[in-house]
Amino acid sequence: MAKEYNFREIEKKWHQRWVEQQTYHVTEDQNRKKFYVLNMFPYPSGAGLHVGHPLGYIASDIYARYKRLQGFNVLNPMGYDAYGLPAEQYAIKTGQHPEKTTFANIERYREQLDKIGFSFDWDREVRTCTPIYYKWTQWAFQKMFMSFFCNKTQKAMPIEVLTEHFEKEGTGDWDVACTEEMSFTAEEWNSWDEKKRSDVLMNYRLAFMGETMVNWCPALGTVLANDEVVNGVSERGGYPVEQKKMRQWCLRVSAYSQRLLDGLETIEWSESIKETQKNWIGRSEGAEIKIPYMLSAEGEPEGAFTIFTTRADTMFGVTFFVLAPESELVDKVTTPEQRAAVDEYIKYVKSRTERERMIDHTVTGVFCGAYGINPITGEKCPIYVAEYVLAGYGTGAIMAVPAHDSRDYAFAKHFNLPIIPLVEGADVSEESYDAKEGIVMNSPRTEGGSVNYDGESLNLNGKTIKEAIAETKRFVKAHNLGRVKVNYRLRDAIFSRQRYWGEPFPVYYKNGIPTMVPEECLPIELPQVDKFLPTETGEPPLGNATKWAWDEKNKKIVENSLIDQKNVFPIELYTMPGFAGSSAYYLRYMDPHNNEALVSDKAASYWQNVDLYVGGSEHATGHLIYSRFWNKFLFDLGVSKKDEPFQKLINQGMIQGWSSFVYRLRNTNKFVSFDLLEEQYDDAKKKNIYYYQGTEADPVYADISMVSGNVLNVEKIREWTAEFRDAEFILNANGQYIVNQAIEKMSKSKYNVVNPDDICENYGADTLRLYEMFLGPIEQSKPWDVAGIDGCFRFLKKFWMLFWDKDGQLQVDDSEPTAENMKSLHKLIKKVSADIEEFSYNTSIPAFMVATTELTSQKCRSRKVLEPMIVTLAPFCPHIAEELWEALGHSTTVCDAPWPKWDDKYLVESMVKMPVQFNGKVRFTIDLAADMPKDEIEKAALSAPEAAKYLEGQQVVKTVVVPGRIINIVIRPA
């Protein structure tokens, strides 16, 4: 009887063994080099793991195991991003405490993960919702509150440094990051009371409370960060989002804009994700220019506002100015005559949702009545209010150059404003010329068309646009008309949410002043509430807590009834957003049980930062920005030891599922087979509409388990839900019901989820691991398709049979391997080593298959070949590798074996390959030994047996050695 590959027994055995022997437990071993592998930790959703989740985990596990075999001390932890909206919404619906459902989901995740055989060190598990973990989230927030950012040194510093400065010099000319630029003297600062100083400091703190425009989602009852809003609706749930001015906690992420941009140059991330971050940060170099304005066409200027432009060269083409409707300036520049029109316009703008504004780009706007004076030309131009100018970017005011900006152009055409071309040869009769190329003209248009400052007036005619921009900036700066300015699109992150299931803020309100709970009292634990909804008075859910007040003297949380505003004060009702807990978790893994520090200096110094980070690219503008920001702050504090948290990033693609649709005739309970429907494209809705005998049919999801191929199992779907039980199914001529299929993201709501447990059950974890890697390049999205899984399973069976004879006896001996054996082995080692380094695991699997087939047909028995084979396979399929390793008589785990080294000497078969004739020449490819001199290459080529048949009877005229490994031999027929 042959010995069967019994994966169930093998995998169960080794899962137990690994736990008993703590095979994957790591400590800070100073004698070994560290390697830190990290997966983006999952949110434990109620749906459990699907086959897409493990894709990245398997890829990183292979790398972690490979690095360990190479002798590195590998940290490969796992945990849970446990705060989140779904658990809270489930709680609102059912009354179940989110902690209960979250922990239940975590148990389920753990069970599923354990089946796949990862090398995680579970002793280091973190859960963001546990007090021991979020203590350090709160701690970091407090540190940010107690810090400001110096633009000169580009570093965070303690806020005391700034207050000392204010006491002595007021604002002075210290360039620090702030919400709005302020200017006050030391006397003023010293005269202010505590409340006023607190308000002023909010302008500088890295974590601050600010009155800002926020994305308010009424359906979710909370504010959202910019990256949580997609196409004007909430990312979760797809509810409408509106702009609202609210007091919220914010993080001054924008202070780090330049460092976030510069850091991208030092890390190994894909170009596309770096590009996405660059776009999101959105650096633009330009100039701010002061524009004096007057309320009537005659008279003296009454004030000035500032505009921002990247095209300073176009100052001579300005024909009007535009303010954002939300800008505070609007009020000042509106004349009594225009007041009614402006008010009405602003009312109109406010009535529009974010989404409407995004989709609809019709030209709207209104004249304010005032005129701005162009400081370069001295011309007076009308000031408009229009929604195409955004309050949040630049100064919320622009100079309009219709000839060279398409938005200004559309506006000018609509309101019949003049258009002045400034570039030679540019035709602006139909559209604007936006390109930054060409020679400047009309600048100035006439003699004296350029205002003289201190004996100098600007003339740009004949210059290239690039030169003209530089020259104008110089001019503006030299004559104090404005300043050179770099703007960033990156906004500060809104850091508070009106929800229950999140980290509470360690903040109480002392007579209206936000005050930090002392550090030694952390964490402030999330209070119990009986309802998870907002209170009747519209307070956030924490308003339902009855014991949520801070006793300042006794330093503890007490009943709300004790609030007296002398010793006992109310605690913050907001909670932190999802990204709070996930921003520094990689540091916590280094030292997860430490209650004295986020991470000890010793652990942080040893592990440094994450060498390899694996996760989805959907976090490009969220987590991956926040986390880099958070880390840079902690780096400034000296807690983190590296400026960038994630050295190398691999974005695994999504595994998509096949969704199936059945079609219900509208207002009936009849379902029609897809092939009987007529299809029509609807331009307005941009999708296909289906009809059956004139009645429209609506798609309904059918669970993937009820479909084989594209045929629906009608009996099964009847049992599925009540909706289908009594339905009538109209079948096609073959008596089948055909479904429509589409490839979509795997999701519970689309009924297309494939669970990895089934694969583990039927084929084993090793096959699942192998197959997920074999599906295609790790970074690509691809649909799940079980078609090829048998191939992987067959391979493992073949590999297994390499070791056992017909009677189930081990057939490995100590014989010397043949040259052929060694070639098969070393080819494999070379290929797999290179593939793992480059994350192209999908191509190492064929190499395994080829080597196994070759060694099987060679009847290889040699331990010297088969043992390294096992080690090479171990990162991919650890269970089968362990089993065989043990069978070969080893008492230690295969994880501690050395990774085999390949040797080229077994691979070079012959010196000369591929002789080809052309134009009287013969061309050879030669495998070069390391430093072979040129004349030896020639000699080898000419004397090679393969060359003989081409060179026989011919006269060699010339030989040319091309750099690389090509040699051309010119011959003349004898």
Add this chain to the structure above:
RNA sequence: GCGCCUGUGGCGGAAUUGGUAGACGCGCUAGACUUAGGAUCUAGUUUCUCCCGAAGUGCAGGUUCGAGUCCUGUCAGGCGCACCA
């Protein structure tokens, strides 16, 4: 509109620095062993052609002795940002 990425058989996808295109798997075809096979094994499988042979990596050019790979243009698909001045 701006930026980034990708185009190779029926399918997923391979092809060191430019060097025999289509590895490996799926599917398909034929055969073997079988009562049977959706088990296993063997052979074949880019296209055209009776064969010899020829063509062939979205399309059109270019560089090169030689291009899937490099360059230019173009088309198609995907992703990101988007009245960002």
